[in-house]
Amino acid sequence: MTALTLSGVTKAFGSAQVLRGVDLHVPARSLTAVLGPSGCGKTTLLRLVAGFDDPDAGMIALGGETVVGAGRPRPPQHRRVGYVPQEGALFPHLSVAANVGFGLARRQRSAGRVGELLELVGLSPALASRHPHELSGGQQQRVALARALAPRPSIVLLDEPFSSLDAGLRESTRRAVADALVAAEATAVLVTHDQAEALSLADQVAVMRNGRLVQLAAPEIVYQSPSDAGVAGFVGEAVLLPASVSNGYATCELGSLAVRGTVSGPVSGQVRILLRPEQLLLSDSGAGVEARVRDVSYFGHDASVRLELVAGGTEVLARVAGHERPRPGSLVRLTVTGEALAYPAGTVPAGTVPTGVILTPSSS
């Protein structure tokens, strides 16, 4: 069953076109992450679903009921949409219990119900009498989620709820929130610009760019078969090389590689092929293309190695286990595992140099 449907939603603020026709389907009891760089329109999308703003055109349906697109838009208080904004936005004049019980009818605001909700988000019911300023950032986020879940909304919208937390707190809060959403059997839409967050938490990822939804798929599909090179670079590091394809094999500077087409179908002729750094294997000798190690970024569990092909000087990126990292300046042999993904040459983003390019999430 579909809990949320958007079709053809557009929105402009003054002369700035923020959403340019977005279609989105969110299955019930799933978590959809809307992933995109800042300014791509993802927060606007959330506000339209919640009813804080109205779209210029298009249709929005919640659980089969059209709330926008048929007559007057339904006001937010009648949509049964839970909303968790950035930094929680707890009511500062109310205790935790009063915050959690805010959306409940007066007789439902019992200590028992509030305690249940706090336990659901992994907090001790003893916190109920505290005030928001007495909580840590992670606790505030969890209370905000408990508050949003209390009236049993048809869908919960989370607007970058973890971005204001520091790294240590972020991971544990993410896990607690994801677990609470599963336990509450809630449908959720999470807006984020952090691709690791989107890939690790979501059942499906909606990638947005310039007010458009460019790919909607499961996390592993988005990572392994990004719909274009831009998406590929946004969801993870990638190596992009020019190649020519015939009979299912691409010939490029790394040799002859097995290819598969993009989501848009098989390709042939002049293409760009995409490899993830973990597909590039290093060895001291044996088969493969010769390359020199430029530098190594060591992360402990693994390491990122920048290499320069001895023939041609093209730069590529490989990822190796932390204990296997090579010394900068040493010569290694490169082989490729798995299939390469090929895109028609014309679809590669502007500014790409013909010899090859490394895409990273931060550069897109």
Next chain:
Amino acid sequence: MVAVTAAPADSAAPPAGRSRGPRPPALLVLAATAVALLTLLPLGFVAYEAVQTGWAEASRLIFRQRTADLLWNTVRLTVGSVALSLALGVGAAWLVERSDLPGRRAWTVLLVAPLAVPSFVNAFGWISIAPGLDGYTGAVTITTLSYFPLVFLPAMAALRGLDPGLEESAYSLGLGRRATFFRVVLPQLRPALLGGALLVSLHLLSEFGALALLRYPTFTTAIYDQFQSSFNSSAATMLAGVLVLLCLALLLADLGLRGRSRYARIGGGAPRPVARAPLGPAVWPVLAGLTTLVVLALGVPIGSIVRWLLAGSSTGIDTHRLLQATGTSLSLGAVAAGVTVLLAIPAAWLAVRHRGRVSVLLERSTYVSSALPGIVVALALVTISIRAARPLYQTAPLLIAGYAILFIPRAVVTARAALAQAPPVLDSVARSLGEGTIGTLRRVTLPLITPGLGAGAALVFLAVVTELTATLLLAPLGTRTLATEFWNQSNSLAYGAAAPYAALLVALSAPATYLLTRQARRATV
């Protein structure tokens, strides 16, 4: 008294993109515009009169010896009093913040406390025991003693906000203590000091009671005299015009100042405590000097009030009259406070929730009246009501309107701060949890902003209770407030009879001083 309020800097620009938000509701814009027009009424009146009078007549009224004398009196009073206030204010602030002066906390309170003695009460305290202290010397002495805390407060706040690292860098570059003070510390204090000096100047331009008691003629006293002799006199209006120009020049300087300079501490983390300069044996003359200052600014007026209270009680105090005046003052204060805060809300709401060119303009226009002397506002309202709205003349609503115009900047500043406590995202959350517009207002917005609005109302209330000039001109016949009763008694040299009113005025000003002190501290850093 003019306002000790700061027009807030334009800091709250909306974050790009998302909260460019919906258009401001037309009704709100309409309400804010109406309030802005009300507050601009006195200014408009003076401008209109100037045009109506015509250049020939206006120049005949303005360019004469009398105006030149008044201007000279005003300028030399301002220069003298501002210079003395700066010296006293900065010196005292440095002693309290940066030296090892004993009893710094107590000194801080004692050095701010003179603000609790209305300047006309201070003048009464002095002149009633030292009748010879009038004219220029008396005026400079007494206004300085009344207003130097307006420099002391921002100077203290600025010194506190100063990063001690800057001074340490100066020492490490080979500068001594004295050179560091003049080359590093003082330049950093400049915005605070200029702000304080402008505030003192504005107070001096609108000062009426103290200068009238001290028989020192300036624009305000001259306008009052003209007004008393003939109600509808273009001579008074033209003098008011000159005074308004002086005030507006100061207001513009103030706005320009706020716009440009801000030397706040940059970077995160708590500032380290400063190493305080040891005073050594100089501590004794310093203590003697501060004691003298506090005795002059606080001891003399309060001692004088006590003396006259004791002397007056032998002849008997008219308790009935006193209670009646107290009741009148308190109820006028309460009504004016409520009305002023209500009038302030539309402009503050627009400024916080719908920031844009129009809302900034509407909000700014309410600050203009903070620069207008009470006498000008009163003159404008009296003349307008006589000519165009006769039934309003000499009524309580007109008096309340006068108070609202004079004190709305205080209410707007506090209402703005209060509304900032209730960001729109909380509205969004409440709506998503099923509350409508009214429910959101009742359960979220109002509980969050009420304390702030209450503080604003308290400020207006206390300002109204001790207001003299506008009350003298606008109060309906037979309406006696504490200030006007005090004025009538002390003017007819009935010092014993005036003393109980003076004592009550001081008692009522004390909480206002506390509130303003807090606000000024927050505003300056």
